[in-house]
Amino acid sequence: MDNLFNRKYTIQGLFLLVCLILLAKLFYIQVASDKYFLSAESNVLRKIYTFPARGIIFDRKGRTLVENIPVYDLLVIPNQVKPFDTLDLCNIIGIDMEKFRKSFHKAEVQSRYQPSIFQKQLSVEIYGALQERLSRFPGFLVQNRTIRHYPDSVAGQFFGYIKEVTKEDIEKSEGFYRPGDYIGRTGIEKQYNEILQGERGVTNMIYDVHNVPQGSYSEGKFDTLARSGERVYSSMDIELQKLGEQLMQNKIGSIVAIEPATGEVLAMVSSPGYDPNSMVGRNVGNRYMELLRDPKRPLNVRPLSGYYSPGSSFKPLDALIGLQEGVIDPNMTFNCPGYYMAGNHKVKCEHVDGNISLRRGLARSCNTYACNVFAKLMTQKRFKNQQLAYTEWEAKVRKFGIGAPLGIDMPYERKGTLYTAEEYSKRYKNRWGYTTVISLAIGQGEMNTTPLQMANIMAIIANKGFYVKPHLIRAVGENKLIKKEYVAKNYVGIDTAHFRPVIDGMQDAVNAPWGTAVLSRLPNIIMCGKTGTVQNPHGKNHSVFIGFAPRENPKIAIAVVVENAGFGSTYAAPISSYMVEKYLTGKISGYRLDQVEWMKKQVVLPEVAKPKVKLAPKTADSAGKQTNVTPITNQRAK
DSSP: OHHHHHHHHHHHHHHHHHHHHHHHHHHIIIIIOOHHHHHSOOSSEEEEEEOOOOOOEEOTTSOEEEEEEEEEEEEEOGGGOOOOOHHHHHHHHTOOHHHHHHHHHHHHHHOSSSOEEEEEEEOHHHHHHHHHHGGGSTTEEEEEEEEEEOTTOOOHHHHOOEEEOOHHHHHHTTTSOOTTOEEEOSHHHHHTHHHHSOBOEEEEEEEOTTSOEEEEGGGGTTOBOOBOOOOEEEOOOHHHHHHHHHHTTTBOEEEEEEETTTTEEEEEEEESOOOGGGGSSTTHHHHHHHHHHOTTOTTOOHHHHOOBOOGGGGHHHHHHHHHHHTSOOTTOOEEESSEEEETTEEEEOSSOOEEEOHHHHHHTTOHHHHHHHHHHHHTOTTSSSHHHHHHHHHHHHHTTTTTSOOOOSSTTOOOOEEOOHHHHHHHHTTOOOTTTTGGGGGTOSSEEBOHHHHHHHHHHHHTTSEEEOOBSEEEETTTTBOOGGGTOEEEOSOOGGGHHHHHHHHHHHHHSTTOSOGGGOBTTBOOEEEEEEEOOTTSSOEEEEEEEEOSSSOOEEEEEEETTOOSTTTTHHHHHHHHHHHHHHSSOOGGGHHHHHHHHHOOBOOOOOOOOOOOOOOEEOTTSOEEOOOOGGGSOOO
């Protein structure tokens, strides 16, 4: 009996305790706290999101490369819209009734009770006119934001562009992004998006029945401020970048310039390019499609994705491996009769050099010398077969960054091409040797590099044995932080002593009378370099130059590729010299200014195939003979 009595009071006590908790919670909700009032749907209280300004990007000297300018988005809450003069609103914001109906229907589909974007990116002038009459348009409100602006209108592929988030972006972000947010799609804007985007803020704004804001609820107690994105300091020299783009206008190709000691990218030109300001605003979609349809492919980031056989610019690298392996020394000579016989096929050389050693072989870009070095590497007695020798050679080449991404802080970098022994064995059914792949000796065959990789090889030679991963951003934020991977030295396994004779040959290529790169010679500066004429199965050969300067304590390593321009000495070499002189001295020598202007005006584009003209039907002439009639449009005026 006592147990039943105790159980009864226990249950009653628990019931009373639950009631007291519920009453206390109800009091807190209705009296003590405004939190739940803010989360309720109200026709006088709206959450106004404030979008942060994206981080500003500077060049290596502190000059502004990317900044922000204000614009305004017109929002609508369909459920709060009442009859108004729609034509008046259309006239103010510059749209027609068809556009009005489409935008309003889209907002209704998205949500009748939440604000949706009705018209993006109104100018300051339109916003001023609209703000004066906004109370006439119930259910409409304005939120301010910023868009990107590029003062110099260059380096479109470097910066990339931003676009409004898609439904998929919102879903992947697990609620972080909302409709109307923007995200980096390419370039630096994509790679550093989380740093640049900042944090969104919110204002709980009270509106009266006339759609006029009355101020922040509870004096801003529940508001949060937007936080701008971090400042980003790039390694680019904007003046060097502008010169590079001017030199490459009306040409297809790339320029990559790197500071050897740090791996900082000084310039990265991809031609043709585009004005980054054209990818800002309400017509981004149309502009993107125009660029996508352009046959010259301006959206391609050629320094990172363009594949080119390195050609003769590979010869210094192979010579370094030969020296390290001990199969050659700087004084060893090979006879050049103007060709090299690899089994039963001939590799042509552009010169008949006779007995030639390393220094002159590089200066003269002797194919025969390069083939002999490669042959000695592949036929070393310590290897059981040539496939094993190739495997070790391939591993040494890969240390220079060929056949794998370098890890630059940009999306979509490609790795290049370098076959393994297994791939060759599969192709040739295990019946192959060095004569089968002899074209690798002169940078041809199954080997492709990006312009970035070419420039990085020059940085390695300039540093006499190491490189720092190339990178475009040198510091982030007020504390100017940088990732550890962009300060670490990566050694390539070649002794420092072996670089001097190779650099001697590269110096002679530019500065000796017999060199192949004399058009890259600089006044009062010792440039070391190598030309390359890269075979192009689709047309005229590509012009290539790689080099660095000055010889002692190098400050810049460079690679230039001009497609369909022929010999490396004709276009790529002089363009390199102008870039290097500009960077090292801040100007171009007076007597060379005319040469620079001449180069800017040159048009070097692939030949467009001429359509075949069909002859008209045969007709009888005055003598009754059958003749062909040529269309007048194809005759030249005489």
